[in-house]
Amino acid sequence: MRVKVTANKPGTARGPIFVAPFSADQMVGQTGALINDSSGDPVWFRPLPSTNLQNADFKVQTYYEAHRGRGRDRGQPVLTWWQGSLALPPWYTNLPAGAPEPGGCYYIYDTRYRLLKTVFAHHGYYPDEHEFTLTRRGTALFLASKPVPMDLTPYGGPKNGAILDSEVQEVDLTTGKLLYSWSALDHLDPADSEVSASSASSSDGVWDAFHLNSIDEGPGGRLLISARNMWAIYDISKRSGRIRYQIGGKKSDFTFGPNADFYWQHDARFRPGNRISMFDDGCCDLPDGAPEQQSHGLILSLDFDNRRATAVKTYYHEPPLYSPTQGNTQALSNGNKFIGWGQSPYYSEYAEAGNSEGNGLQNLLYDAKLPGSNISYRAFRNEWIGTPYYPPNAAARASGGDSVVYASWNGSTQTRAWQVLAGPDPDDLSVVVRHAPRSGFETAITTSDPGPYFQVKALDARGRVLKVSKVVRRTS
Missing domain, CATH: 2.120.10.80 (Kelch-type beta propeller)
Structure with missing residues (x-):
């Protein structure tokens, strides 16, 4: 809309x-x-x-x-x-x-x-x-x-x-x-x-x-x-x-x-x-x-x-x-x-x-x-604080030699930044982007890490983790 x-x-x-x-x-x-x-x-x-x-x-x-x-x-x-x-x-x-x-x-x-x-x-x-x-x-x-x-x-x-x-x-x-x-x-x-x-x-x-x-x-x-x-x-x-x-x-x-x-x-x-x-x-x-x-x-x-x-x-x-x-x-x-x-x-x-x-x-x-x-x-x-019961969404795709990770969380009013995790295996992820400021409903975050598995964490104004997305695989 x-x-x-x-x-x-x-x-x-x-x-x-x-x-x-x-x-x-x-x-x-x-x-x-x-x-x-x-x-x-x-x-x-x-x-x-x-x-x-x-x-x-x-x-x-x-x-x-x-x-x-x-x-x-x-x-x-x-x-x-x-x-x-x-x-x-x-x-x-x-x-x-x-x-x-x-x-x-x-x-x-x-x-x-x-x-x-x-x-x-x-x-x-x-x-x-x-x-x-x-x-x-x-x-x-x-x-x-x-x-x-x-x-x-x-x-x-x-x-x-x-x-x-x-x-x-x-x-x-x-x-x-x-x-x-x-x-x-x-x-x-x-x-x-x-x-x-x-x-x-x-x-x-x-x-x-x-x-x-x-x-x-x-x-x-x-x-x-x-x-x-x-x-x-x-x-x-x-x-x-x-x-x-x-x-x-x-x-x-x-x-x-x-x-x-x-x-x-x-x-x-x-x-x-x-x-x-x-x-x-x-x-x-x-x-x-x-x-x-x-x-x-x-x-x-x-x-x-x-x-x-x-x-x-x-x-x-x-x-x-x-x-x-x-x-x-x-x-x-x-x-x-x-x-x-x-x-x-x-x-x-x-x-x-x-x-x-x-x-x-x-x-x-x-x-x-x-x-x-x-x-x-x-x-x-109206003033409103939304804290969704469901997790954030993540998606990732290749872009040149980099990866672009997309993070969004429908309804969250407290998310101020995103943290990105990546790794070669869904059970072996580490932080590759520590703090990417939220930029609108969906934030695009570029990293040189090839993944191919990615996950995002929603951070509040103090840098605390609010909720974690599912692990997603990068598409070409």
């Missing part, structure tokens, strides 16, 4: 970058879960066997196990992601575009890249690619969806149709038991959708009226839920299921200041000081009269006394981007914002102050682009 880095300035947050590349068009390379460093080199890649399979929402989280009275779990860093197939026209037309097909799941991997948990949805819903969040309670909050048969003629759709219901589910990670659920169909009016029910004719009669795409848990038992196709964000009482207030959409409880309105939004998050953040897709397939706007990261301040939303920070790209779907705005520990541009192949980092439309280079610290039409539903920068 060749990533082109177009900007990399001082001041970025620590940690590598997490994306899950796929394409709705012509995939370049393989789909899968990819960690890159800031230079664009891969740190870890878990490819999938078919471009019909996708990963999404790939990121670092903290995994807590509920100890049932044995004290608080301090938690451990893990990798999490959704895996499954999406209804992507023209290959799939049985569901609305972007909806998850049956058979998906969520994975939790530890720092050694071992599977800890596989999580599934309940009562006939399909695990949804849009959100998978671990809580300190030892649970997972996620979105799930399924078509619910419905007469859509009151909304202008087919009589024997269905509505794609989205449901918030919370599952105990120890037992797999469903602890909580909240259905969009039970609480939202499909008539408020910005997507016509007549669109169901192109998706086997299924209408994607709501399209929930994010959940965030806030103080006081509140959930912040984004419904893309309603152009609305809802603050919900988790206990009662009641909608406390709605921002945007046809029944907004808030009016909007300049540049504060949004369309087809993603990734709504609580922020300190009565603020929320989101990715405003802002464009494409807008009803008559709605002004198209560039996609951008957006932070709103909510004035509850006057019920008014004001844009306090925006994050635009140069060149301007118009992303019909997907995207996220991540708040980093140093105050920066990391933007995944969704259906555009970029991801970027900005200083906290942001910028304005037409000034996309202002406060830009980092920018990179996936190849071809590849995209990632979200993109994150």
Whole structure:
């Protein structure tokens, strides 16, 4: 997966970058879960066997196990992601575009890249690619969806149709038991959708009226839920299921200041000081009269006394981007914002102050682009220490009168150098290169020793051996 880095300035947050590349068009390379460093080199890649399979929402989280009275779990860093197939026209037309097909799941991997948990949805819903969040309670909050048969003629759709219901589910990670659920169909009016029910004719009669795409848990038992196709964000009482207030959409409880309105939004998050953040897709397939706007990261301040939303920070790209779907705005520990541009192949980092439309280079610290039409539903920068349970890889071949040894270790974040051993017999090897600095994902090391047997040892910053590869024979 060749990533082109177009900007990399001082001041970025620590940690590598997490994306899950796929394409709705012509995939370049393989789909899968990819960690890159800031230079664009891969740190870890878990490819999938078919471009019909996708990963999404790939990121670092903290995994807590509920100890049932044995004290608080301090938690451990893990990798999490959704895996499954999406209804992507023209290959799939049985569901609305972007909806998850049956058979998906969520994975939790530890720092050694071992599977800890596989999580599934309940009562006939399909695990949804849009959100998978671990809580300190030892649970997972996620979105799930399924078509619910419905007469859509009151909304202008087919009589024997269905509505794609989205449901918030919370599952105990120890037992797999469903602890909580909240259905969009039970609480939202499909008539408020910005997507016509007549669109169901192109998706086997299924209408994607709501399209929930994010959940965030806030103080006081509140959930912040984004419904893309309603152009609305809802603050919900988790206990009662009641909608406390709605921002945007046809029944907004808030009016909007300049540049504060949004369309087809993603990734709504609580922020300190009565603020929320989101990715405003802002464009494409807008009803008559709605002004198209560039996609951008957006932070709103909510004035509850006057019920008014004001844009306090925006994050635009140069060149301007118009992303019909997907995207996220991540708040980093140093105050920066990391933007995944969704259906555009970029991801970027900005200083906290942001910028304005037409000034996309202002406060830009980092920018990179996936190849071809590849995209990632979200993109994150997270701190991560990977210590693979499996050994490094080695290969060797003749080059003139020398030998070139290739060393790599998929997922290792602590390898700083390589040591090379060689000998005439697999059981009789000695050190021929004591310290070769790591140079990217795969390091090529030249030695005059003919071998023909070689082995590499991964060294950390102190020169200590982390792990040893298998012995390989040199090829000509």
